[in-house]
Amino acid sequence: MLAVTILGNNSAIPAFNRHPTAQVVQTAEQSFLIDCGEGTQMQMMEYKIRSSKINHIFISHLHGDHYFGLIGLLTSMGLSGRKNEIHLYAPEILKTIIELQLEVASAHLPYQLIFHPLKNEEIILDDKKIIIKCFSVKHRIECWGFLFTEKKYARKIEIEQIKKYNVPSTYFDKLHIGEDFITEDNRVIKNELLTSAVSPPKTYAYCADTLYDEELIDKIKNVDLLYHESTYLHALQVKANSRFHSTSIEAATIAKKAGVKKLLLGHFSSMYESLEAFKTEACTVFENTELALEGSCYTV
Amino acid sequence: MLAVTILGNNSAIPAFNRHPTAQVVQTAEQSFLIDCGEGTQMQMMEYKIRSSKINHIFISHLHGDHYFGLIGLLTSMGLSGRKNEIHLYAPEILKTIIELQLEVASAHLPYQLIFHPLKNEEIILDDKKIIIKCFSVKHRIECWGFLFTEKKYARKIEIEQIKKYNVPSTYFDKLHIGEDFITEDNRVIKNELLTSAVSPPKTYAYCADTLYDEELIDKIKNVDLLYHESTYLHALQVKANSRFHSTSIEAATIAKKAGVKKLLLGHFSSMYESLEAFKTEACTVFENTELALEGSCYTV
Numbered sequence: 230m231l232a233v234t235i236l237g238n239n240s241a242i243p244a245f246n247r248h249p250t251a252q253v254v255q256t257a258e259q260s261f262l263i264d265c266g267e268g269t270q271m272q273m274m275e276y277k278i279r280s281s282k283i284n285h286i287f288i289s290h291l292h293g294d295h296y297f298g299l300i301g302l303l304t305s306m307g308l309s310g311r312k313n314e315i316h317l318y319a320p321e322i323l324k325t326i327i328e329l330q331l332e333v334a335s336a337h338l339p340y341q342l343i344f345h346p347l348k349n350e351e352i353i354l355d356d357k358k359i360i361i362k363c364f365s366v367k368h369r370i371e372c373w374g375f376l377f378t379e380k381k382y383a384r385k386i387e388i389e390q391i392k393k394y395n396v397p398s399t400y401f402d403k404l405h406i407g408e409d410f411i412t413e414d415n416r417v418i419k420n421e422l423l424t425s426a427v428s429p430p431k432t433y434a435y436c437a438d439t440l441y442d443e444e445l446i447d448k449i450k451n452v453d454l455l456y457h458e459s460t461y462l463h464a465l466q467v468k469a470n471s472r473f474h475s476t477s478i479e480a481a482t483i484a485k486k487a488g489v490k491k492l493l494l495g496h497f498s499s500m501y502e503s504l505e506a507f508k509t510e511a512c513t514v515f516e517n518t519e520l521a522l523e524g525s526c527y528t529v
Numbered sequence: 530m531l532a533v534t535i536l537g538n539n540s541a542i543p544a545f546n547r548h549p550t551a552q553v554v555q556t557a558e559q560s561f562l563i564d565c566g567e568g569t570q571m572q573m574m575e576y577k578i579r580s581s582k583i584n585h586i587f588i589s590h591l592h593g594d595h596y597f598g599l600i601g602l603l604t605s606m607g608l609s610g611r612k613n614e615i616h617l618y619a620p621e622i623l624k625t626i627i628e629l630q631l632e633v634a635s636a637h638l639p640y641q642l643i644f645h646p647l648k649n650e651e652i653i654l655d656d657k658k659i660i661i662k663c664f665s666v667k668h669r670i671e672c673w674g675f676l677f678t679e680k681k682y683a684r685k686i687e688i689e690q691i692k693k694y695n696v697p698s699t700y701f702d703k704l705h706i707g708e709d710f711i712t713e714d715n716r717v718i719k720n721e722l723l724t725s726a727v728s729p730p731k732t733y734a735y736c737a738d739t740l741y742d743e744e745l746i747d748k749i750k751n752v753d754l755l756y757h758e759s760t761y762l763h764a765l766q767v768k769a770n771s772r773f774h775s776t777s778i779e780a781a782t783i784a785k786k787a788g789v790k791k792l793l794l795g796h797f798s799s800m801y802e803s804l805e806a807f808k809t810e811a812c813t814v815f816e817n818t819e820l821a822l823e824g825s826c827y828t829v
Contacts, residue, residue: 242608274543297601308542326633333622333626333670
């Protein structure tokens, strides 16, 4: 299970009750927060995202609409008595900013904040169920995207068959990875008789704020769900590019060229009250496009 | 005219749709922002407070619930094309934090941000219509209160009388300050015939976060409206004091001893869903008490 809940879909200035960027990637076991614009902790309350399930936070870059809500979330977690450590993945200087803000408040977090500076395109988290890689994107300042890849699922054990062949539970790990069962009298029971396949692992790519950049294509090739920013409609392509942002058509072009399954558009400029035209424009290039709407959950 | 609009009335963690501390003091001509917790810019939109009317911002202290929304507001003002300067009055280190956050974003404000570090109890703004003084309060870290005093109003010129006695407009400044009018043939027309008195100047004191502290009494003596924090109900007096906060009863006691006209309670702990008991408790000591409710405007 891999799903993305949008907490903020707006760029720069909050507008039309849209909030700056934040989203939560959820697996069956935990939640990963990507970016944390101002008001993210309130949006988490609004949409029933439990901060206790978040152990890893990823900050793409240090424009305020992607991290001004972080210090508030971290201190609120502390005030709520959190004990579990938080892993924070972000550009290195953020550590200095957080430490300074804690210091001037004479504040101490009751949990360990483990800082992982983003430096190279590499695997930054290799968990039981998921692998997360960061990749650089082209923006006005240092900026990172994140690629979530579920680990290949173990095969599912079929309880009725297990009983029938009297397989001991000590054998389950071997069954999960596809091995056959050898009985005491040396009969071979094929794995396919004891287990079934599960759906293939899913992938999600978050491209943060970026220019139209064909170097992205290889980095996000064939993902199941691609979040690509689309700050402006295509009529404002020149303005978009001058600010190192993309348009709806550009986002859709990347999605098409990368052969992704589905495209999620976000980071909309405050100049647009209605967002429908973003989808209409993108669909002319790449049909399976959706708008990232606050409070909505997109299952990968 | 002096009025206070509450944008955030909660302490520490946002809760029950209450926001961290922020309020706007309005005169006929401009607005003054006091404290700026996370989400203040959204609250300003919600309650139709125009940021273009704000030229002065006062930050009482550097606990996050009083300033984490400031950098977002300042950058949004910049992104909206603001040109007029902003005067910021705050503990000195805040300048470093803001500069660092702008620097890592490669951001430049298109207006001048003039920083006034708070150092002594003194007049920090002497405007055409108002005088603002800061005074220290006792909290866990350096913390400041602010006293707003309207300037004595000029007398109001009565147009019908002006016509009747044919007073030239060059004489108005003298009439405003109470002088009589001398006609060309040397008759004395008493000022009272030409002008009328207006209501006396008003005073408002904001006490930020503070322990129960009788040294406050002299600083806020006889003000028309006193905002005093009341983080906890009186049953939690020991807890309140250990955290350098006050209770409802303590706030009311200060109001009574200082002989103020009206008390406004705020900075409620996130542990309380209903706020009514704060008023009930305070009224047992000082009757003219109101709760600072978000979106409400309290005319001084």
